[in-house]
Amino acid sequence: xxxxxxxxxxxxxxxxxxxxxxxxxxxxxxxxxxxxxxxxxxxxxxxxxxxxxxxxxxxxxxxxxxxxxxxxxxxxxxxxxxxxxxxxxxxxxxxxxxxxxxxxxxxxxxxxxxxxxxxxxxxxxxxxxxxxxxxxxxxxxxxxxxxxxxxxxxxxxxxxxxxxxxxxxxxxxxxxxxxxxxxxxxxxxxxxxxxxxxxxxxxxxxxxxxxxxxx
Amino acid sequence: xxxxxxxxxxxxxxxxxxxxxxxxxxxxxxxxxxxxxxxxxxxxxxxxxxxxxxxxxxxxxxxxxxxxxxxxxxxxxxxxxxxxxxxxxxxxxxxxxxxxxxxxxxxxxxxxxxxxxxxxxxxxxxxxxxxxxxxxxxxxxxxxxxxxxxxxxxxxxxxxxxxxxxxxxxxxxxxxxxxxxxxxxxxxxxxxxxxxxxxxxxxxxxxxxxxxxxx
Numbered sequence: 143x144x145x146x147x148x149x150x151x152x153x154x155x156x157x158x159x160x161x162x163x164x165x166x167x168x169x170x171x172x173x174x175x176x177x178x179x180x181x182x183x184x185x186x187x188x189x190x191x192x193x194x195x196x197x198x199x200x201x202x203x204x205x206x207x208x209x210x211x212x213x214x215x216x217x218x219x220x221x222x223x224x225x226x227x228x229x230x231x232x233x234x235x236x237x238x239x240x241x242x243x244x245x246x247x248x249x250x251x252x253x254x255x256x257x258x259x260x261x262x263x264x265x266x267x268x269x270x271x272x273x274x275x276x277x278x279x280x281x282x283x284x285x286x287x288x289x290x291x292x293x294x295x296x297x298x299x300x301x302x303x304x305x306x307x308x309x310x311x312x313x314x315x316x317x318x319x320x321x322x323x324x325x326x327x328x329x330x331x332x333x334x335x336x337x338x339x340x341x342x343x344x345x346x347x348x349x350x351x352x353x354x355x356x357x
Numbered sequence: 358x359x360x361x362x363x364x365x366x367x368x369x370x371x372x373x374x375x376x377x378x379x380x381x382x383x384x385x386x387x388x389x390x391x392x393x394x395x396x397x398x399x400x401x402x403x404x405x406x407x408x409x410x411x412x413x414x415x416x417x418x419x420x421x422x423x424x425x426x427x428x429x430x431x432x433x434x435x436x437x438x439x440x441x442x443x444x445x446x447x448x449x450x451x452x453x454x455x456x457x458x459x460x461x462x463x464x465x466x467x468x469x470x471x472x473x474x475x476x477x478x479x480x481x482x483x484x485x486x487x488x489x490x491x492x493x494x495x496x497x498x499x500x501x502x503x504x505x506x507x508x509x510x511x512x513x514x515x516x517x518x519x520x521x522x523x524x525x526x527x528x529x530x531x532x533x534x535x536x537x538x539x540x541x542x543x544x545x546x547x548x549x550x551x552x553x554x555x556x557x558x559x560x561x562x563x564x565x566x567x568x569x570x571x572x
Contacts, residue, residue: 190497191455202444208423208458209450216443228431229417235424240406243423247462256489261478274471282405 143168144198146185148175149349152246152310153207154195158349159306160211162340164218168197172351175251208242211303223303230297237283237296238303241311244279249314272318280315280325287327294334301335309335313346358383359413361400363390364564367461367525368422369410373564374521375426377555379433383412387566390466423457426518438518445512452498452511453518456526459494464529487533495530495540502542509549516550524550528561 145161145168147154161168173179173194181192188203189196197204200217204210215223224231247253249272257263257271287296296304312332315322322329335341347354360376360383362369376383388394388409396407403418404411412419415432419425430438439446462468464487472478472486502511511519527547530537537544550556562569 190500191459191494192497193459204447204451206451206454206458208454209447212450213443213447216446228428231431232417232419232424232428235427236419236421239421239423243421243458243462244406244408244465247458248465248468250459250463252493253463256486261476261482263476267476271471278467279406282407285405 144171145169146171146173146189146196146198147194147349148173149346149352149355151175151194151251152314153193155310155313155344155346156207156306157195157197157210158344159301159309159340160214160223162343163221163223163301163306164214166214166218170350172349174351208239211306215303221300223306225297225302233290234297234302234304237286238307240279240283241304241307245275245311246307248275269318272314273320276311276315276318276320280322280328284325284327287331292327292331295331301338301341305331305335308332309341359386360384361386361388361404361411361413362409362564363388363395364561364567364570366390366409366466367529368408370525370528370559370561371422371521372410372412372425373559374516374524374555375429375438377558378436378438378516378521379429381429381433385565387564389566423454426521430518436515438521440512440517448505449512449517449519452501453522455494455498456519456522460490460526461522463490484533487529488535491526491530491533491535495537495543499540499542502546507542507546510546516553516556520546520550523547524556 143161143166145154145157147157147170149172158170173185175194179185180194186192189205191205193205195207195210197210204213211223224234254268254272257268263271290296295301308328309332312322312328342348346352349355358376358381360369360372362372362385364387373385388400390409394400395409401407404420406420408420410422410425412425419428426438439449469483469487472483478486505511510516523543524547527537527543557563561567564570
């Protein structure tokens with residue numbers, strides 16, 4: 143498998159976590175989002191969305207991270223990202239999709255770029271935008287976790303679809319100086335995940351295109 | 358089942374289509390998004406996201422439309438929203454999730470409200486925003502459909518997850534004067550869907566809270 147991604151892209155980060163959790167070997171191919179390498183013709187011929195991540199796997203170029211995560215879990219079932227029980231699957235998907243649609247999508251790089259140009263907002267205004275969408279959805283996710291009395295993970299004793307989506311979002315939250323003080327369930331789950339090798343290997347700072355990478 | 362929704366909410370529209378396709382009886386309970394009834398305490402106690410749709414089903418208040426659609430398809434498998442073949446499931450989800458995350462999420466009512474206040478954009482600027490995100494993702498979806506040589510539906514001879522997400526989005530596109538002239542695959546699928554009773558019954562104009570409803 144070949145993963146076309148960018149170290150700081152939170153959807154690329156999702157896929158890196160997922161592939162490491164599944165124990166699947168993959169080649170990490172950096173595509174620079176900031177210089178718009180993803181909009182070059184040779185890339186959009188393969189992925190018309192011009193989006194990252196793109197996974198070349200099982201003879202196909204695949205885009206859209208949530209569809210990719212669902213596909214990975216069906217094509218490579220162990221360890222599972224979703225519980226077997228239908229009710230528990232709903233519990234996990236409700237919170238995973240809340241973060242994917244209500245936070246990530248609205249704070250995605252193309253949206254932030256549009257706020258800057260043509261809409262001419264300042265970086266301060268963009269930062270407030272970013273934290274607004276974090277708060278509006280992380281607070282109810284935290285409330286749900288409290289209702290569910292979750293432990294180190296949303297379901298069972300291992301991370302799954304929710305944690306794969308959550309951890310990159312919390313990394314972004316910290317980058318935008320978002321206060322996670324009122325989110326004890328989220329930060330407990332984060333700490334448990336960040337102690338696992340799959341999450342360590344997937345971290346943006348560990349990627350070959352990151353300036354933080356010292357190897 | 359009880360569906361708490363709003364006639365013009367495109368995610369409520371998704372659920373109405375889905376429930377009609379499954380042949381499930383449900384009570385439609387209007388919640389006025391414009392007057393923010395969804396943010397009232399008696400509603401957010403049941404759904405901390407304060408979002409529509411909310412489905413009261415099988416003893417649980419459920420939010421997040423994509424998680425709801427996946428749950429409905431698992432709990433009530435016939436007729437299926439997703440093919441059985443893993444590769445075909447990926448094909449459907451890639452395009453369904455592209456629309457859900459890259460168009461709907463960015464054009465959702467809370468985002469448009471924020472552009473107006475506090476960001477003070479004009480309705481013209483908001484309309485351009487809306488059509489921008491439509492075009493950036495409908496064009497590649499159209500390209501994918503051309504590659505796949507689809508007929509009246511993305512997969513097989515019946516609508517599924519993709520069409521459930523697409524049709525409300527195209528209704529919005531028309532409301533915002535978006536030009537669908539370069540989208541022949543999308544409009545062919547739309548025409549096929551709008552001829553089906555489930556889509557007719559789910560249409561915003563047919564709902565009891567719509568001013569267009571004459572019944």
